[in-house]
Amino acid sequence: MEYSAVDISAATSLQRLAYLYMSMTTFWTYDYACALHQEWEFLRRSRWTKVKALYIITRHLPFFLIAMYLCLNFAAIEDPNKCRILINVYSSLSQISAxxxxxxxxxxxxxxxxxxxxxxxxxxxxxxxxIVTSVSIRFATIATSYVTTSAIPGTPSCPSRSSSVLYFMSFIFLFVFQLVLITLTLTRAIQSWWSTKGPLQAILVKHNIFYYVCGLLLSAVNILVPALFPNSPYYTTLQNFQVSILAILATRMHLHLWHLDQHMHSSDALIYIYMSDMSPADYTV
Structure with missing residues (x-):
């Protein structure tokens, strides 16, 4: 059977999306395997707190997201209504994870x-x-989105696309919120550097600026790509990628701070902030 150039182009885009999501799954699995020893030590030795419960949810919720977007991209789902239900569930879990x-x-x-x-x-x-604004915008645009289908059998056909410019506005609010966080953190880092006169790079590392900057850059990319390439079928992949990376950044930062907390008594050079206990910071060096 012969297919038109439009059908072949749509099938090719859907196949590339499937490959991208498979790459994301591989990346997430690799990161989890690399941090498994540290994470097991943290789960076994740390005391139970609200932050630890938040860590468990943040760290393991992406597994459900991975399972869902693999299902959306590889399972042969022909019913658009079923696709839309799965997409709504996925969007809800994605919002919770972020x-x-x-x-x-x-x-x-x-x-x-x-x-x-x-x-x-x-x-x-x-x-x-x-949260209120971004969730409202996200589900309003999902209601007007359409499911991408392919006339070629065996091609993934469940990813959705939205023609509304409002879809990426939720990332504008996320960008603004992250900008507020990084501004407050930089202010504190500069105050610490000004009082101690230590190396600025060490002060920035101590305050975990790297994690904040990575999240901010991802939000900026998710704002610029839909604005510059509104017809691209791949920008939703970037948005899902950001959700996974944010979970990695947040949990990695927490693991790093917890291990510093454990080894603090063996080092008198620096005094760190105990985020696991949410105790006040000490800026003496």
Whole structure:
């Protein structure tokens, strides 16, 4: 049977999407395997707190996301309504995963500011406004999205696309929120550097600026790509990739701080912030 050039192009795009999602799955599995020993030590030795429960949710929720987007891209689902239900479930889990990841950065920033109540109220207010707005926009655009199908048998046909420019606006709110977090963290880092006169690079590493910057850059990419290439079928992959990377960044940062906490008594050079206990920061060096 012969197919038109449009059918072949659509099938090729869907096949590439499937390859991209398979690459994301491989990357996530590799990262999990690399950190398995440290994570097992953390889960076994750390005491049970709300932050530990948040860690478990943030770390393992992407497994469900991986299973769902593999199902959406590889399973032969011919019913568009079933596809839309799965996409709605996936979007809900994706939102929860992103919120849990950002909670770690909120807690870290709150600890850096010595549990300042004004900072906490400002962060919670901003986070609440961001969550309500982004969730509303996300599900409003999903309702108007369409499922990409292929006339060629055996081709993945469940990924959805949205023609609405509002879809990537949720990442604008996320970008603004991350910008607030990184501004507060940089302010604290500069204050620490000014008082200690230590190496600026060491101060920035100590305050985990790298994790904040990575999340901010991913949000910037997810804003620019849909704006510059509105007809590209691949920008949703970038958005799903950011959700996975945010979970990795947040949990890696927490593991790093927890291990520093464990070895703190054996080192008198630096005093770190105990994010696992949310205790106030000490900036003496």
């Amino acid at each position: 919120i849990c990841s950002e909670c770690f950065f909120m807690i870290r920033t709150y600890a850096l500011w010595n549990n300042n109540r004004i900072v906490l109220i400002g962060l919670l207010s901003t986070a609440f406004a961001m």
